[in-house]
Amino acid sequence: MVTLRETPEDMLGRVTRMRAKDFLYRARGVEYEIRALKESEREAWDRATRITQNYDGDGATATKDPHKFDFIMEYIDTLVKLEAQLSAIRQEVVDTIYRLPNRNERLVLKAYYVDFKTWERTACDLHFSYRQVMRIHAKALKHIEEFLTCH
DSSP: OOOOOOOHHHHHHHHHHHHHHHHHHHHHHHHHHHHHHHHHHHHHHHHHHOOEEEEETTEEEEEOOHHHHHHHHHHHHHHHHHHHHHHHHHHHHHHHHTTOSOHHHHHHHIIIIISOOOHHHHHHHHTOOHHHHHHHHHHHHHHHHHHHHHO
């Protein structure tokens, strides 16, 4: 019985492609985080601008807690700073993708990692077969890894 064993070169290639994938997947993860931060900002703003009514014997009075507003504004500022940091990570991934010399590799990586398209949708949109997209992706990962090891 013959057992297939990975050569050291195969293992190294697989590991470096995984590093390239991890780098590219940061764009997808960051996008989800940015969406969550924007939702948190909206909720915080709604809470800060909400006016509550108190009913007492003389009628209704509106109250607005100025300290609550200050706290929420600080929270929103923190969220905006985090969003800027996450956007910088996303832009780093996009810039790396656009360093690829091959147009098809750029299009495939951008569609999947930045635009959140499935592999099937990417193939359809680019008029490639699914198999072609997988081959282009594998080549692109090798090129991305070269960029990452140089910098």
